[in-house]
Amino acid sequence: MKKAEKSFTVNGRGHLAIGGVDTLELAGQFGTPLYVFDEEAIRRTCRRYREALGRSYGEGGLALYASKAFSCKEIYRIVGSEGLGADVVSAGELYTALEAGFVAAKIYYHGNNKTDDELLFAMEKGVGAIVVDNLPELRRLAKLRQRMDRDQDVLLRIKPGIDAHTHNYIRTGQIDSKFGFALETGEALEAVRETLGTEGVRLRGLHCHIGSQIFDTQPFVDAARVMARFMGEIRRSCGATLTTLNLGGGFGVQYIEGDDPVPFEETLAEVAVALRETCKEEGIPQPFVLVEPGRSIVNSACATLYTVGARKEIPGVRTYVSVDGGMTDNPRYALYQAQYEAVVANRAGEERNEHVTLAGKCCESGDLLGEDMPLQHCDSGDILAVLCTGAYNFSMASGYNRIRRPAVVMVKDGLARLVVRRETLEDIVRCDI
Numbered sequence: 261m262k263k264a265e266k267s268f269t270v271n272g273r274g275h276l277a278i279g280g281v282d283t284l285e286l287a288g289q290f291g292t293p294l295y296v297f298d299e300e301a302i303r304r305t306c307r308r309y310r311e312a313l314g315r316s317y318g319e320g321g322l323a324l325y326a327s328k329a330f331s332c333k334e335i336y337r338i339v340g341s342e343g344l345g346a347d348v349v350s351a352g353e354l355y356t357a358l359e360a361g362f363v364a365a366k367i368y369y370h371g372n373n374k375t376d377d378e379l380l381f382a383m384e385k386g387v388g389a390i391v392v393d394n395l396p397e398l399r400r401l402a403k404l405r406q407r408m409d410r411d412q413d414v415l416l417r418i419k420p421g422i423d424a425h426t427h428n429y430i431r432t433g434q435i436d437s438k439f440g441f442a443l444e445t446g447e448a449l450e451a452v453r454e455t456l457g458t459e460g461v462r463l464r465g466l467h468c469h470i471g472s473q474i475f476d477t478q479p480f481v482d483a484a485r486v487m488a489r490f491m492g493e494i495r496r497s498c499g500a501t502l503t504t505l506n507l508g509g510g511f512g513v514q515y516i517e518g519d520d521p522v523p524f525e526e527t528l529a530e531v532a533v534a535l536r537e538t539c540k541e542e543g544i545p546q547p548f549v550l551v552e553p554g555r556s557i558v559n560s561a562c563a564t565l566y567t568v569g570a571r572k573e574i575p576g577v578r579t580y581v582s583v584d585g586g587m588t589d590n591p592r593y594a595l596y597q598a599q600y601e602a603v604v605a606n607r608a609g610e611e612r613n614e615h616v617t618l619a620g621k622c623c624e625s626g627d628l629l630g631e632d633m634p635l636q637h638c639d640s641g642d643i644l645a646v647l648c649t650g651a652y653n654f655s656m657a658s659g660y661n662r663i664r665r666p667a668v669v670m671v672k673d674g675l676a677r678l679v680v681r682r683e684t685l686e687d688i689v690r691c692d693i
């Protein structure tokens with residue numbers, strides 16, 4: 261096991277341990293499937309973000325945890341206690357954060373299609389800012405704001421014209437996105453003008469997000485420059501000095517050997533240099549800088565434990581190993597052919613000398629966790645761990661086939677505690693009339 265070495269180790273019994281706790285004991289105590297997070301690893305990464313931003317901006321920068329990656333009360337408590345803010349994208353995420361006692365002023369509310377109810381809820385609770393995506397939303401927001409006794413801070417979501425989702429990323433185009441205002445068509449400047457002229461709404465700054473699981477620094481640097489230049493243009497043509505720049509998330513992580521993302525510290529340092537230079541060239545003051553990492557905070561801190569069930573060797577074709585979860589707790593292979601590393605937890609010290617297709621238990625052929633995955637030999641009853649599943653697994657879990665959502669545990673200081681209990685059969689019919 262190469263990646264996330266600090267969280268995943270092989271203990272003296274040859275078992276996989278997470279945060280020093282034997283996964284077989286965890287499976288025995290809490291059942292499977294089970295998401296297991298190493299709390300200390302999450303906290304370490306939060307501190308790395310704080311330190312990296314502190315080095316570049318002093319008090320003038322803040323990381324917001326993009327909670328779409330993994331949202332439950334406990335994660336808001338953890339990242340909040342490490343001094344981070346949060347990015348939420350629905351009433352559900354906002355409610356969860358508030359229920360966990362998260363400071364509303366450090367929450368940024370996103371979304372390309374917020375409902376009136378969501379806008380009102382966010383304003384009533386006093387979120388730090390609403391990130392406005394389109395003009396009809398701005399107009400609805402202004403109207404709803406009249407029911408409040410204070411102005412609402414907003415950022416505008418801008419498409420900076422950078423598509424970082426390709427190997428050779430594209431700097432122009434990317435108008436074809438459902439998110440935000442396009443720069444190159446003049447739409448963004450128009451939106452700035454209208455926002456500045458809208459009563460009750462205070463335009464604090466801009467936001468962009470260029471994609472997710474980005475391994476290189478350059479797209480981030482280019483986005484920062486584009487945004488700072490636009491802030492200069494706003495100052496020249498509208499006379500407004502914006503004070504906040506949110507550069508979004510997207511910092512890549514390692515899932516399998518061969519994934520080689522640039523450490524986010526390096527990217528953030530280069531972004532800071534580019535930003536300082538561009539602000540100087542544009543004659544604008546350095547804005548307060550926000551970043552919104554999601555995946556990079558939680559992904560490598562977690563593994564999902566399963567119990568192996570049926571094993572089917574189809575001669576000359578492949579070997580299927582089925583587990584007691586699947587696309588309902590991790591839809592990322594089915595959706596994106598995302599690659600994961602798996603380990604037989606009770607043989608973690610042994611060589612992975614087989615190649616198998618890991619299947620889930622849904623009534624669907626595409627319900628796979630991976631194909632041609634190197635794995636130790638395993639049979640029914642063995643515990644299998646899929647590594648680096650902290651981001652966009654639990655948060656994207658579904659109730660397909662009325663399969664119950666797994667429990668989530670945190671391990672810390674050698675102890676495990678339940679933070680989300682397993683769904684029960686009663687939960688399955690809770691909303692049914």
Ligand code: LLP
Pocket residue numbers: 326328329347370469471472473508509510511552553554555556592651652
């Ligand atoms: N900020 C905004 C506005 C975003 O849309 C996102 C992710 C983030 C921050 C956090 O990005 P991160 O640091 O996690 O890359 N379901 C997909 C990922 C979708 C990401 C959506 N937006 C997956 O499983 O790969």
